[in-house]
Amino acid sequence: MKNISVLGSTGSIGTQTLSVVRQHRDLFAVKALAANNNDVLLEQQINEFVPDMAVLYNKDAAARLAARYTGPVKILSGEEGLLAAATGETFDTVVTSLMGFAGLKPTLAAIEAGKNIALANKETLVVAGELVMAMAKKKGVDILPVDSEHCAIFQCLQGNDRKTVSKLLLTASGGPFRGKKINELENVSAKECLAHPTWSMGKKITIDSATLVNKGLEIIEAHWLYDMPYDKIQVVVHPQSIVHSMVEYIDGTVIAQLGTTDMRLPIQYALTYPKRVALAAKRLDFWHLSRLDFAKPDTKTFKGIDLAYAAGQIGGTMPCALNAANEVAVEAFLNGRIKFLDIYSIIETVMQKHKPVYEVSAAALFAVDAEVRSFAGALLKKMQYK
Ligand SMILES: NC(=O)C1=CN([C@@H]2O[C@H](COP(=O)(O)OP(=O)(O)OC[C@H]3O[C@@H](n4cnc5c(N)ncnc54)[C@H](OP(=O)(O)O)[C@@H]3O)[C@@H](O)[C@H]2O)C=CC1
Numbered sequence: 001m002k003n004i005s006v007l008g009s010t011g012s013i014g015t016q017t018l019s020v021v022r023q024h025r026d027l028f029a030v031k032a033l034a035a036n037n038n039d040v041l042l043e044q045q046i047n048e049f050v051p052d053m054a055v056l057y058n059k060d061a062a063a064r065l066a067a068r069y070t071g072p073v074k075i076l077s078g079e080e081g082l083l084a085a086a087t088g089e090t091f092d093t094v095v096t097s098l099m100g101f102a103g104l105k106p107t108l109a110a111i112e113a114g115k116n117i118a119l120a121n122k123e124t125l126v127v128a129g130e131l132v133m134a135m136a137k138k139k140g141v142d143i144l145p146v147d148s149e150h151c152a153i154f155q156c157l158q159g160n161d162r163k164t165v166s167k168l169l170l171t172a173s174g175g176p177f178r179g180k181k182i183n184e185l186e187n188v189s190a191k192e193c194l195a196h197p198t199w200s201m202g203k204k205i206t207i208d209s210a211t212l213v214n215k216g217l218e219i220i221e222a223h224w225l226y227d228m229p230y231d232k233i234q235v236v237v238h239p240q241s242i243v244h245s246m247v248e249y250i251d252g253t254v255i256a257q258l259g260t261t262d263m264r265l266p267i268q269y270a271l272t273y274p275k276r277v278a279l280a281a282k283r284l285d286f287w288h289l290s291r292l293d294f295a296k297p298d299t300k301t302f303k304g305i306d307l308a309y310a311a312g313q314i315g316g317t318m319p320c321a322l323n324a325a326n327e328v329a330v331e332a333f334l335n336g337r338i339k340f341l342d343i344y345s346i347i348e349t350v351m352q353k354h355k356p357v358y359e360v361s362a363a364a365l366f367a368v369d370a371e372v373r374s375f376a377g378a379l380l381k382k383m384q385y386k
């Protein structure tokens, strides 16, 4: 039996993690749940899974829940609660399915407490990859990738000598605007951006897919997870999202992992590795799969990939600055305060201004994140349209 904590249980990855648990009550027990605001869904999850503790980061939401809940589960709130849900004694694995930089502190705390990490929160590795991987190694804990591309690569690497890898090939759907040119992107709406062609996901990552910043974040994530230099990580546009990623070896062999667009597959693999267990879900039907297409990404129009390569290669705290700028810009875009292409301008301006620090401690990262948010907030005031 694997005892798990799910941070971000009410979100896209969190709810799909619980769907995996529902299929395998004999394999998994949920010991902690954490979310931010959604007290109604969290209460349903508490009643269904009866964990030891449930956390709402937002104290008002936690107070709402505590006022009506009369059962046995301990209700906690705020950062203290979130850290308890990352480090509690009754679970050994933490699924980090929170969105954004908010995932860093609980992930570091979970690793420090010796928990294995099923990592969905890619921002953690983007901002603190070196720190997180070193800490995990020191503590002897596993960082198991949930992100579909990284889970695919993880599967393609099984049984082969890492020294014989020549290239990681990260596939990208290309997002809802694949094939469009800059002038066609100027006035796209948040609604159009949120219509991802192949995946159903939370809002922030869906906007990141439209800008291809998601693929940029995934390049940095792959760099740290697989200790791979940036010039050996290549992005390939694959609009069908069936090949989830590939590994090329020194003899020219390419191993790919294929599957449907169902995140329960990588979530489950991260939770059962090294075992594979059944998953009741749709299968690929190769008789009716008419084609698989591959192409070079248009990095001039969709600058997310090159911005991330630049941030990764500069190193130090530059990826942290890129991430904070992107989080501020995406939120502003979703709130109708800026236009789609402004997301790139905000990231570029922040990266031009940021002086990276190369002693990357957790404290340095929190300082950079706060500083960039404040600077990007000021930029927004100058450029917002309403
Ligand atoms: N969705 C997907 O298919 C994929 C997602 N990922 C990554 O997984 C992560 C989660 O994405 P996704 O599930 O789409 O995001 P969602 O926005 O759907 O869900 C985010 C979850 O995090 C919770 N949350 C946010 N902030 C806090 C906080 N401070 N404390 C506690 N809980 C918090 C939210 O709670 P509430 O509901 O109460 O607001 C919600 O449960 C991201 O890093 C994303 O990049 C990676 C690959 C695929």
Ligand SMILES: CC(=O)[C@@H](O)[C@H](O)COP(=O)(O)O
Pocket: 147, 148, 149, 171, 172, 173, 174, 175, 199, 205, 208, 209, 210, 214, 215, 263
């Ligand atoms: C499901 C998943 O892992 C997402 O990160 C997905 O890859 C997004 O699709 P894009 O390829 O459009 O970024």
Ligand SMILES: [Mn+2]
Pocket: 147, 148, 149, 218
């Ligand atoms: Mn992905």
